[in-house]
Amino acid sequence: MFAFAYHQYGPPDVLRKVEYPDPRPKPDEVLVKVYATTVSSGDWRARSLSMPDGLGWLGRLVFGVRKPRKPVLGTEFSGVIEQVGTKVTGFKIGDAVIGFPGARFGAHAEYITMRAAGSLVMKPATIPFEIAAAIPFGGTTAYDFLVNKGTLRAGETVLVNGASGAVGSACVQIAHHIGAHVTAVCSSSNAEMVRQLGANRVIDYQTQDFTTEGAHYDMVVDTVGSAPWVRTQHALKRGGRMLLVAGNASDMFFGGLKARLRGKKLIGGVASERRDILKTVVDLAEAGAFSPVIDRCYAFDDMPLAHALVDSGRKKGNVVVSVVS
Numbered sequence: 650m651f652a653f654a655y656h657q658y659g660p661p662d663v664l665r666k667v668e669y670p671d672p673r674p675k676p677d678e679v680l681v682k683v684y685a686t687t688v689s690s691g692d693w694r695a696r697s698l699s700m701p702d703g704l705g706w707l708g709r710l711v712f713g714v715r716k717p718r719k720p721v722l723g724t725e726f727s728g729v730i731e732q733v734g735t736k737v738t739g740f741k742i743g744d745a746v747i748g749f750p751g752a753r754f755g756a757h758a759e760y761i762t763m764r765a766a767g768s769l770v771m772k773p774a775t776i777p778f779e780i781a782a783a784i785p786f787g788g789t790t791a792y793d794f795l796v797n798k799g800t801l802r803a804g805e806t807v808l809v810n811g812a813s814g815a816v817g818s819a820c821v822q823i824a825h826h827i828g829a830h831v832t833a834v835c836s837s838s839n840a841e842m843v844r845q846l847g848a849n850r851v852i853d854y855q856t857q858d859f860t861t862e863g864a865h866y867d868m869v870v871d872t873v874g875s876a877p878w879v880r881t882q883h884a885l886k887r888g889g890r891m892l893l894v895a896g897n898a899s900d901m902f903f904g905g906l907k908a909r910l911r912g913k914k915l916i917g918g919v920a921s922e923r924r925d926i927l928k929t930v931v932d933l934a935e936a937g938a939f940s941p942v943i944d945r946c947y948a949f950d951d952m953p954l955a956h957a958l959v960d961s962g963r964k965k966g967n968v969v970v971s972v973v974s
Contacts, residue, residue: 650672650758650759651668651758651759652666652669653666653757653758655696655720655722656716656717656720657717658697658698658716660697660957661696661954661956669758671760672762673762674733674737675762676736676737677737677765678765679733679762679769680731680732680760681728681729681746681748681762681763682728682729682973683727683728684727684728684778684782684971684972685778685781685946685969685972686723686725686727686756686757686970687723687725687782687783687967687969687970688722688970689724689786689787689967691724692722692724692754692956692959693956693959694712695717695719695754698712711752719754719755721757721758722754722756722757723750723757723758723761724749724752724754724786725748725749725751725782725784725786726748726756726761727747727748727782728748729743729744730744730746737765738765740765740769744771745778746769746771746772747770747772747782747784747927747931748761748767748768748785749769749922749927750763750768751768751922752922757952757970759972766924768785768923768924768927769924769927770927770928772931773935775935778971778973779943780934783966784927784931784934785927785930786816786967787818788823788927788931788933788934789921790894791930792926792933793920793921794820794870794894794916795807795823795892796823797921798918799892799916801829804828804829805830805867806829806830806865806867807820807824807829807866807869807870808831808833808834808852808869808870808884809832809834809848809870810854810859810873810875810876811834811835811872811895812834812835812846812851813835813839813942814964814965816872816894817833817835817872818846818941818965819930821847821848822847822938822940824847825846825848826847826933826939831848831850832850832864834851834854835851835852835854836853836854837853837855837856839965846942858880860881862884865889866885867885867886867889867890868890868891869884869890870891871891871896872894877896877900878891878893878900878907878908878915882911887913888913888914889913889914890913890914890916891916892916893916894920900915904917941966941967942967943969944965944966944968945958945964945969946971947970948971949970949971949974951970955968955969
């Protein structure tokens with residue numbers, strides 16, 4: 650099989666299309682022919698080692714001290730099962746599936762093996778492969794933070810900082826589905842898009858600072874790391890929650906204590922990659938309550954160009970790579 654791999658950290662041109670032996674599933678695994686994948690912010694961080702302030706050392710510990718520990722990136726995919734292990738009972742050859750290897754990576758390839766009991770679910774027939782591939786990363790992150798960690802409730806006010814990205818656009822849709830009043834922070838060029846996703850109000854971060862305008866929210870979600878606690882605390886109601894999807898080292902490690910001293914909460918950590926969360930967001934997508942935003946879809950051979958778009962910081966939603974054209 651062919652895959653895109655990297656053996657040193659750096660810009661998109663460190664990626665090389667290489668040939669590997671076709672993987673074989675273990676007894677509890679399935680072999681999936683990948684139809685579509687994405688380049689996520691997780692792939693960008695792993696490839697470039699671009700980490701939030703103060704967390705560069707953690708990046709090397711996670712991804713590899715001297716060189717990448719996992720040369721084939723790719724956190725999510727859609728595809729069709731071609732082989733099943735001898736102990737697999739929940740899937741069969743020919744099943745169309747959505748998979749979320751997450752931090753295990755490996756989806757930037759023509760084939761991938763996944764544990765049948767892992768984060769792998771059936772793909773609804775109504776959802777195209779390219780859209781299906783973009784559901785797991787943004788959808789599960791948004792759902793885990795909003796619902797599981799933040800316990801967002803109908804009628805509450807929530808502000809989403811970075812509302813036009815993969816996670817941010819998912820947050821807007823899921824918060825709207827829950828019944829919250831959603832304020833979206835993004836550039837003016839993406840304002841109409843996030844309104845169509847369900848935002849009740851849009852703030853242009855280039856001309857307005859939501860932390861100084863005087864409004865107070867039940868919840869603020871920072872998906873891009875540009876709203877540290879020292880500023881965001883002023884936009885939270887007493888007892889309000891800040892969800893830190895991305896942020897600096899100080900807020901990651903000490904934000905909870907700083908927030909409690911102000912009678913508020915700061916909730917961070919890593920989003921769960923559990924199968925039940927993936928199944929929930931896929932069900933939401935099938936019901937029409939959530940649809941991942943797609944910026945562009947590239948051919949497999951153009952994988953470095955897809956990485957370059959993510960590196961630019963100007964993508965809207967997800968960047969998809971079609972492996973099977």
